[in-house]
Amino acid sequence: MSSLTTLIKARVSANNFDSAHVMSPSEISDLITVAGEAPTSFNQQNWRAIAVNSAEGKAKLMGLAYGQPKVGDAAVTFIMVGKSTGYKDLPQMFASTVAAGTMPQETLDGMVGMAEGVYGSNPAMQRDEAVRSASFAGMTLMLAAQDKGLASGPMIGFDPAGVAAAFGLTADEVPVMLISCGNAAPGNWPRKARRPVAEVVSFA
Numbered sequence: 001m002s003s004l005t006t007l008i009k010a011r012v013s014a015n016n017f018d019s020a021h022v023m024s025p026s027e028i029s030d031l032i033t034v035a036g037e038a039p040t041s042f043n044q045q046n047w048r049a050i051a052v053n054s055a056e057g058k059a060k061l062m063g064l065a066y067g068q069p070k071v072g073d074a075a076v077t078f079i080m081v082g083k084s085t086g087y088k089d090l091p092q093m094f095a096s097t098v099a100a101g102t103m104p105q106e107t108l109d110g111m112v113g114m115a116e117g118v119y120g121s122n123p124a125m126q127r128d129e130a131v132r133s134a135s136f137a138g139m140t141l142m143l144a145a146q147d148k149g150l151a152s153g154p155m156i157g158f159d160p161a162g163v164a165a166a167f168g169l170t171a172d173e174v175p176v177m178l179i180s181c182g183n184a185a186p187g188n189w190p191r192k193a194r195r196p197v198a199e200v201v202s203f204a
């Protein structure tokens with residue numbers, strides 16, 4: 001088994017975190033740097049993370065997450081934020097690629113037109129893309145944490161409107177999920193069983 005498969009199988013959703021563990025801003029940023037390697041549609045990179053690591057921030061977020069103790073205990077809880085209008089940012093996202101001559105301006109112009117066609121008049125697709133991008137980044141973040149010996153716990157148990165208001169999300173941003181991260185404390189569940197692969201895969 002490759003080390004990546006071993007890592008993937010070792011990850012579990014943790015509930016219990018060492019409340020004495022503190023992560024430095026650079027340790028936190030290292031995780032986000034790896035998460036940034038996750039793919040996004042058109043490379044629009046339409047997500048960001050709010051790292052809630054202060055006592056005040058944790059208390060505020062824990063209240064909005066129905067009191068889930070891991071938000072208070074973990075070194076950091078990330079609010080994974082997806083942006084529904086990221087397709088409008090393509091010129092900015094590709095500016096350095098065009099400037100370096102790696103991509104011709106006409107190719108970028110074509111992508112901008114195509115993205116407008118895909119998302120421009122389709123709010124459901126815009127929101128789907130926000131959720132997809134933040135979710136890919138979230139999974140990548142959890143594996144990056146696992147690789148550093150850290151535990152993680154994803155959550156959708158929170159008040160989305162409350163989180164958006166309390167943490168200053170803009171109207172085109174979606175709070176997709178929370179991910180607590182830090183050193184595990186004892187008592188977490190072992191890995192849970194998965195459905196047999198034959199139930200999950202079909203061939204066509």
Ligand SMILES: Cc1cc2nc3c(=O)[nH]c(=O)nc-3n(C[C@H](O)[C@H](O)[C@H](O)COP(=O)(O)O)c2cc1C
Pocket residue numbers: 011012013014015068154155156157158177190191192
């Ligand atoms: C999108 C998503 C939302 C989740 N929300 C919560 C949550 O609010 N609270 C919680 O304790 N666990 C939550 N979980 C953890 C799941 O219960 C857990 O991933 C699942 O039982 C499988 O266990 P494992 O992650 O250890 O393999 C969530 C997981 C995902 C992927």
